[in-house]
Amino acid sequence: MQKQLSHPDLSGLLELDSLNSRGLRPFTAADKVTLGRVKPQDRPKETRLPHIVTDNCQRCRFTDCVGHCPVECFHSDDERLYIDPDVCIDCGACIPACPVQAIYEVIDMPDGYLPWIEINAERSRMLPLIIAKQDPLPTAEARRKELDF
Numbered sequence: 001m002q003k004q005l006s007h008p009d010l011s012g013l014l015e016l017d018s019l020n021s022r023g024l025r026p027f028t029a030a031d032k033v034t035l036g037r038v039k040p041q042d043r044p045k046e047t048r049l050p051h052i053v054t055d056n057c058q059r060c061r062f063t064d065c066v067g068h069c070p071v072e073c074f075h076s077d078d079e080r081l082y083i084d085p086d087v088c089i090d091c092g093a094c095i096p097a098c099p100v101q102a103i104y105e106v107i108d109m110p111d112g113y114l115p116w117i118e119i120n121a122e123r124s125r126m127l128p129l130i131i132a133k134q135d136p137l138p139t140a141e142a143r144r145k146e147l148d149f
Ligand code: SF4
Pocket: 053, 056, 057, 058, 060, 061, 062, 063, 064, 065, 066, 080, 081, 097, 098, 099, 100, 101, 102, 103
């Protein structure tokens, strides 16, 4: 069911479900611009945005982020992690913890990364939870160098 937001700068533009990546339409670059006009502290509670693991995590899986997360929202496959947007409380603690800058709040994501919102939501639902730091993948240091971090 679609739900309109009450904030005057956002009303009619965003749907709650799409922000949770469970939605009726994907989060778009236009939504991002609109949200960017409103300071985070001024945003209505329902527009809090999940954090997203993007491409740089692939073949790293350093898992430093997991140790900094106050809730249990990271899920893992053999190559990388995903954040469950319904569990993430948007605290931001994982962003500086990642040595390869793989995590973004939706509002700060480059436009080309928007598909990762759906990927995180879908994959996190299917994969096991991890709640503690693990050893990085054997490819992690090579991948970090390849990414120039
Ligand atoms: S710290 Fe970064 S690279 Fe490591 S698992 Fe988390 S998101 Fe992936």
